Amino acid sequence: MRWIVKRIITLLTTFYIAITLTFFLIRLMPGNPIDVMINQYMQQGMSMEQARIMVSSLYQIDFSKPVWEQYIEYLQLIIRGNLGVSYIYTGVPVARIISYALPWTVFLLSISITLSFVLGIILGMFAAYRRNTKADHTITLFSTITNAIPNYVLALIFLFFFACVWKIFPMRGTRDPRIPPGFTLEFISNVFHHATLPILSFLITTVGSWILQMRGATISVLGEDYIKVAEARGLKGKRIMFSYVGRNAIIPLFTRLAIAIGYMFSGSVLIENIFTYTGIGYYLTYSVTARDYPLMQGCFLITTLAIILSNFIADLLYGFLDPRVRIER
Amino acid sequence: MVQVKEILTKALKKLVYDPLKIILKSRRGTFGLIIVLFFTLMATVGPLIVRYDPSTVNLSEALQPPSLKHPLGTDWFGRDILAMLIIGSQDVLFVSFVTALITTSVATFIGILSGYMGGKVDSALVAVTDIVLTIPGFPLLIVIASVLRTSNPILLAAILSITAWAPLSRAIRSQTLSLREREFVEMAKCLGMPSIHIIFSEILPNIMPYIIINGIFAFTGAIYAQVGLFMLGLAPYKSQNWGVMLNLAVNYAGAVFSIRQASLLAPAICIILLQVGLVFLSGSLEEVFNPRLRSG
Amino acid sequence: MWKDRVIGGEIISEYLMEARKLTKEFEVSVGMFKSRAKIRAVDEVSFGIKEGEQIALVGESGCGKSTLGRLLLGLIKPSSGQILYKGRNIWRLSRKEFEEFRRNAQIIPQNPYDALNPTKKLSAALIPQILRHKIAKGRSEARKMALDLLEMVGLSPPEDFIDRYPSRLSGGQMQRVVIARAISVKPQFIVADEAVSMLDASLRVEILDMMHKIGEELKTTFLLITHDLGVARYFAKNGKIAIMYLGDIVEIGETEEIIRNPLHPYTKALLAAIPVPDPKIARERKSIPLKSIDVPSLLKPISGCKFHTRCPYAIEDCEKIKPELRLVGNRWVACHLT
Numbered sequence: 001m002r003w004i005v006k007r008i009i010t011l012l013t014t015f016y017i018a019i020t021l022t023f024f025l026i027r028l029m030p031g032n033p034i035d036v037m038i039n040q041y042m043q044q045g046m047s048m049e050q051a052r053i054m055v056s057s058l059y060q061i062d063f064s065k066p067v068w069e070q071y072i073e074y075l076q077l078i079i080r081g082n083l084g085v086s087y088i089y090t091g092v093p094v095a096r097i098i099s100y101a102l103p104w105t106v107f108l109l110s111i112s113i114t115l116s117f118v119l120g121i122i123l124g125m126f127a128a129y130r131r132n133t134k135a136d137h138t139i140t141l142f143s144t145i146t147n148a149i150p151n152y153v154l155a156l157i158f159l160f161f162f163a164c165v166w167k168i169f170p171m172r173g174t175r176d177p178r179i180p181p182g183f184t185l186e187f188i189s190n191v192f193h194h195a196t197l198p199i200l201s202f203l204i205t206t207v208g209s210w211i212l213q214m215r216g217a218t219i220s221v222l223g224e225d226y227i228k229v230a231e232a233r234g235l236k237g238k239r240i241m242f243s244y245v246g247r248n249a250i251i252p253l254f255t256r257l258a259i260a261i262g263y264m265f266s267g268s269v270l271i272e273n274i275f276t277y278t279g280i281g282y283y284l285t286y287s288v289t290a291r292d293y294p295l296m297q298g299c300f301l302i303t304t305l306a307i308i309l310s311n312f313i314a315d316l317l318y319g320f321l322d323p324r325v326r327i328e329r
Numbered sequence: 330m331v332q333v334k335e336i337l338t339k340a341l342k343k344l345v346y347d348p349l350k351i352i353l354k355s356r357r358g359t360f361g362l363i364i365v366l367f368f369t370l371m372a373t374v375g376p377l378i379v380r381y382d383p384s385t386v387n388l389s390e391a392l393q394p395p396s397l398k399h400p401l402g403t404d405w406f407g408r409d410i411l412a413m414l415i416i417g418s419q420d421v422l423f424v425s426f427v428t429a430l431i432t433t434s435v436a437t438f439i440g441i442l443s444g445y446m447g448g449k450v451d452s453a454l455v456a457v458t459d460i461v462l463t464i465p466g467f468p469l470l471i472v473i474a475s476v477l478r479t480s481n482p483i484l485l486a487a488i489l490s491i492t493a494w495a496p497l498s499r500a501i502r503s504q505t506l507s508l509r510e511r512e513f514v515e516m517a518k519c520l521g522m523p524s525i526h527i528i529f530s531e532i533l534p535n536i537m538p539y540i541i542i543n544g545i546f547a548f549t550g551a552i553y554a555q556v557g558l559f560m561l562g563l564a565p566y567k568s569q570n571w572g573v574m575l576n577l578a579v580n581y582a583g584a585v586f587s588i589r590q591a592s593l594l595a596p597a598i599c600i601i602l603l604q605v606g607l608v609f610l611s612g613s614l615e616e617v618f619n620p621r622l623r624s625g
Numbered sequence: 626m627w628k629d630r631v632i633g634g635e636i637i638s639e640y641l642m643e644a645r646k647l648t649k650e651f652e653v654s655v656g657m658f659k660s661r662a663k664i665r666a667v668d669e670v671s672f673g674i675k676e677g678e679q680i681a682l683v684g685e686s687g688c689g690k691s692t693l694g695r696l697l698l699g700l701i702k703p704s705s706g707q708i709l710y711k712g713r714n715i716w717r718l719s720r721k722e723f724e725e726f727r728r729n730a731q732i733i734p735q736n737p738y739d740a741l742n743p744t745k746k747l748s749a750a751l752i753p754q755i756l757r758h759k760i761a762k763g764r765s766e767a768r769k770m771a772l773d774l775l776e777m778v779g780l781s782p783p784e785d786f787i788d789r790y791p792s793r794l795s796g797g798q799m800q801r802v803v804i805a806r807a808i809s810v811k812p813q814f815i816v817a818d819e820a821v822s823m824l825d826a827s828l829r830v831e832i833l834d835m836m837h838k839i840g841e842e843l844k845t846t847f848l849l850i851t852h853d854l855g856v857a858r859y860f861a862k863n864g865k866i867a868i869m870y871l872g873d874i875v876e877i878g879e880t881e882e883i884i885r886n887p888l889h890p891y892t893k894a895l896l897a898a899i900p901v902p903d904p905k906i907a908r909e910r911k912s913i914p915l916k917s918i919d920v921p922s923l924l925k926p927i928s929g930c931k932f933h934t935r936c937p938y939a940i941e942d943c944e945k946i947k948p949e950l951r952l953v954g955n956r957w958v959a960c961h962l963t
Binding site for chain 1: 460468475476
Binding site for chain 2: 698700728732734735736739741743745754758809810
């Protein structure tokens with residue numbers, strides 16, 4: 001139990017540090033956004049006082065107070081889930097924009113990660129069992145190459161050929177606004193039609209790493225004594241393949257899932273931009289270019305929270321799957 | 330004099346000829362080496378022989394197809410795409426190289442310190458590393474780059490390194506931990522050798538291959554992040570960069586895409602080639618350092 | 626257990642190295658919730674080694690003999706208890722005095738393939754410490770000494786070896802270099818941790834003879850840690866054997882006496898496992914019927930004598946009271962039944 005408490009404390013500390021980091025980045029760095037925004041309002045003819053009140057109302061923090069009081073106010077707001085008001089979408093709370101955007105990102109990433117992981121494990125095991133055959137060499141070469149390609153470069157190429165030249169898939173957006181949302185076949189197929197290119201970009205650039213890792217893990221498990229014993233006991237090939245080799249090879253991969261999720265959140269910023277897919281990543285860059293700092297702060301925090309949570313879950317999973325005794329140092 | 334020459338030839342054999350022989354034995358290694366050398370030449374010698382100034386706009390020559398004059402054609406502003414590609418490579422390679430250098434140095438320093446010292450220093454450094462690992466790297470990069478808006482390549486490299494060191498540092502720490510348990514390290518300690526000796530003579534030489542290979546991965550990671558940042562238009566436009574070319578290609582998408590493909594495909598293919606080349610080279614270097622992996 | 630001789634307020638030890646109630650605990654984490662548990666690898670061990678003595682520490686793997694060896698060398702800190710070097714607690718020494726102790730107490734680790742840095746030539750395994758402890762005046766003298774050391778451990782001509790990488794040596798040659806490395810700083814006390822267990826049987830005798838010879842020539846005190854009573858007997862033929870079981874020393878005495886007449890039931894069980902060339906002794910010795918062949922886990926502390934779970938002669942007291950080492954004749958034994 002002590003271990004879980006420790007994990008939760010780490011989780012909270014990390015999130016707290018991310019929150020603080022954002023505050024100081026936005027508030028205290030030279031040329032920081034708050035000063036820039038106040039200047040912008042002043043150039044529009046407001047007085048210093050009025051401009052400060054405007055900006056304060058966006059963040060819902062009083063910027064005339066000393067910095068540490070601002071910091072306390074900021075923390076209180078975050079705890080209540082209040083992320084301020086958007087600057088570009090006048091008057092719209094940041095939390096609401098995020099609640100629209102987040103499901104799309106989660107949709108995109110969860111499908112991509114699941115497909116990539118499952119496909120990677122199957123192909124990796126296949127390659128390991130056929131090692132040093134032509135099939136293995138082809139799979140390994142494919143994995144090494146696709147793994148090296150930046151996802152956004154592939155996305156651009158897909159966009160160019162599949163959307164611009166051949167017009168098989170839509171160029172932008174998450175869905176056709178003319179189709180009413182609902183549990184209709186038309187709507188769901190439209191959503192998947194829009195998500196296909198982003199998912200493919202993710203899938204192809206990440207599956208290689210799973211294939212290579214699974215191939216390596218399987219080969220090393222195949223060399224273990226208990227597999228030889230199982231074979232000597234006359235167990236059927238399939239049974240060994242799944243219940244002995246598969247299980248033991250997959251366990252270490254689970255821990256890397258968390259890191260992979262982190263990377264995919266980073267990648268989704270780029271992919272969502274290329275396909276104008278209005279998820280968190282899209283709004284993050286949009287807010288940066290539009291200098292909508294409350295929105296930027298909200299998007300960054302929610303991304304961090306998502307990664308911290310997925311790390312936590314992966315940690316729990318690993319403790320659950322690998323309950324060995326370890327010497328502490 | 331004779332002795333110096335002898336030492337030099339020996340060093341040359343050990344550091345250049347022997348690794349080269351192993352790299353050139355495999356097709357992938359040869360391919361990777363050629364690609365990396367090609368782009369290095371492109372970035373260093375290339376700018377000296379470019380005939381066009383990639384920053385001057387000449388609308389009368391806009392969107393020309395490939396010709397002898399413009400081997401890859403021109404873009405919307407009449408700029409020579411090949412010239413842009415060559416000038417752009419300079420920036421991409423330099424910033425990525427500095428980033429890789431910073432990333433690996435910081436990771437090595439923190440990783441070894443943490444693993445070797447143990448105790449409270451270790452716990453503190455592990456906590457910091459874990460936190461940096463969880464903070465989303467690229468989004469943080471966007472936030473910082475947007476606030477700083479720098480065009481200084483060294484500062485840009487420093488920003489790109491901010492979160493990149495953490496995974497490598499963690500890996501180097503665990504390598505150091507396991508090396509610290511090795512008997513030759515225990516013996517050195519028992520013989521009363523100081524920590525400096527143990528770190529630099531016993532531990533570091535044994536993780537050097539690992540550091541070099543991961544330095545290459547840091548390089549590929551830096552290319553990814555840097556070009557991505559420029560593609561999103563979040564780093565200042567001052568310099569020529571493949572990412573800027575991609576950004577223009579995206580912004581002028583649709584209408585012009587079908588007419589001029591080179592402005593998108595040229596930088597895209599360069600990025601892919603360079604990344605794949607670097608990965609192949611690192612795989613081949615792994616064989617140099619680890620004789621057991623060598624085939625045949 | 627040892628009578629302290631207190632003269633003018635100072636404890637005088639008749640031993641070069643002495644352990645007093647020496648204890649080392651390790652923390653381990655168990656199961657999915659990583660609950661903590663403590664394992665006592667060394668449990669209040671007290672014994673002494675006289676200068677020039679050759680002593681073998683024998684026990685099954687996991688009994689804490691390696692931990693005890695490392696504690697004596699000051700490589701790990703004890704949880705409680707003291708290690709005395711010439712009567713002085715090594716963890717209370719001044720920096721300078723500790724450095725002197727550090728030079729005087731060396732280890733020969735068990736895996737020769739792992740005891741030399743694979744990225745460095747042999748010269749780098751021998752010269753730095755000679756310079757560090759100012760045993761030689763300069764580089765060239767240190768190199769000369771390194772060559773002499775290689776010659777001494779039977780690697781000749783040494784010029785052929787000194788610039789080689791370890792990967793170009795055989796296991797036996799590596800172990801010779803490791804021994805040269807340990808004696809390079811002229812230590813008084815050497816712990817050889819399973820120093821021959823990784824070697825071929827044919828090489829073992831050679832290496833053991835060499836260590837024995839070095840011990841006599843350089844007047845070095847040797848503690849050989851081994852799981853093999855045969856090796857212990859061969860090495861410490863004029864010395865002592867100490868038997869260790871689950872963190873306790875259960876019997877110490879002159880080698881030949883222990884082999885001829887083991888007193889502790891655990892020693893008897895160990896002896897029964899090795900073949901004896903002398904039929905007279907073989908006939909006298911009977912194998913003892915152990916209750917269990919499994920060594921119990923240390924995760925749960927065992928009350929009383931730790932051997933009672935396996936000992937065929939255990940009485941009620943054995944489960945409750947921990948037996949102390951007592952002098953029986955010429956020998957120390959920790960058993961209620963002797």
